[in-house]
Amino acid sequence: MSWQWDPTLYEGSAEYYAVGRMPYPQAIADAIRDALDLDGTGGYLDIGCGPGSLTTLVAPLFERATGVDADQGMIRVAKANAPEIDWRCMRAEELPADLGDQRLITFAQSFHWFDRPLVAGIVRGMLQPGGAVVHVGATTHEGIEGSTTPRDEIRGLITEYLGSTRRAGQGVLTDGTAGGENAIFAAAGFDGPQVVEVERGELLERSEDQIVASVFSLSGAAPHLFGDRREAFERDLRQLLRDHSPEGTFVERARGITLSVWR
Template sequence: MTTWSWDPSLYSGSAAYYARGRAAYPQALADAVAAELELDGSGRLLDVGCGPGSLTLLLSGKVEEAVGLDADPDMLGEAARRASEAGIRTCRWVHRRAEELPADLGEFRLVTFAQSFHWLDRPRVAAAVHGMLAAGGACAHVHATTHQGAGDSAPPYDAITDLVRRHLGSVRRAGQGVLPGGTASGETEIYRAAGFRGPRRLEIPGAVVTRDVDDVVAAIFSLSSSAPHLFGGRLAEFETELRELLHEASPDGTFREQLREIAVDVWRP
């Protein structure tokens, strides 16, 4: 197995699980970004690596048009379904890799990366985004952990990690490759090399959430490191063992956990 490079199977089979298993971004996040950038319902948003539209939909009411871009068509299908259910008609969904930007998409008042930047050719994408911002625009990089929290009543995540390793091996999987050292960090230097100034950091407290067994199972399958396709013919066996582990930890099937705070780094061109 090779070390990691992007391939289309990264989140294969995860889209519906992602929408349920990841905790929703709070309204306070949208309000903080809107206040910082003085969003007034005009201008356009580009959410890069939008997944099922988790942030795109939340911010859509702050701009005239929101464009969600993702390389996974199933994620975009889930985003479009959620937008339709919510009656949101100001979103546009674009099936492209971020490395194809600017892709004739025009100028944007705000470009966002929410748990997506580390998967990209970061210098290339940052440089492209810098050139796509309208006068007075900004790029917002959202740091969040929405698939799990902590606390005495949280799911047994250490045991879940061990279970995944028993099925998939000790080295973290991602698509057709592996990530022995985890995902990339050091984005500050990359943004500055692309010509951005900052960042100015916004902080939003983490929420306490209550989740059931189905929510936690969805959270595990929402991860690139335990996406459904990785288990092959043993998917049902893994899910059975996962559910048994969760029911043993909480016979009533509920968990309560504290999510980490969300940080937003606002970069100006």
């Protein structure tokens, strides 16, 4: 894709991300532990960690844990929530830095934002013998069929304010985010993937504030994109939500998660 990263990608979204995204289930950590036969030793690196949603879940399986993200706000929120973890504000392309060998490296809803061939090659060189990279395929800002949040109407409202082409930082994503991760990892010399499915489907009750936060947690609806119309957008968004649920509660049915393990 022709889009180029810039530091405004998630500008102003960090606090919303921590509140608006549905939490990762403990089953992810359990599945990773079992797939990698972990014994509590070694290092763990989460790249594109955001506010640490996955990092803090998996970190207890290791001697040391590091979360890396290019957004200063994300790192600030992560540090406040889990000061015992080593948080670094840096781009994935700047690795390996001084982080040393890792037993596990994860990408959760982040790999598509990077120079993927470059980063895949870098992380291959960071793994200790027997280590693995896990690509976490997940969507946590919205649920699947059975959810009551009016997501189609929310998307329509975003389009009214920002246009039909998806925004991302100072650029646009005319064709959406890039796919084809398997080919990237294979070309970098990884074997795999071993695919582990984490089944979900539970119903999570969400408040109006959490749904608003889930919208502002998106790169395509980051607060800065609305400029001086941000307050008007939030006012219209809340009215839309209240029209659907005057009591201010919604249900999201959690989506299953795919773990692709590369060695």
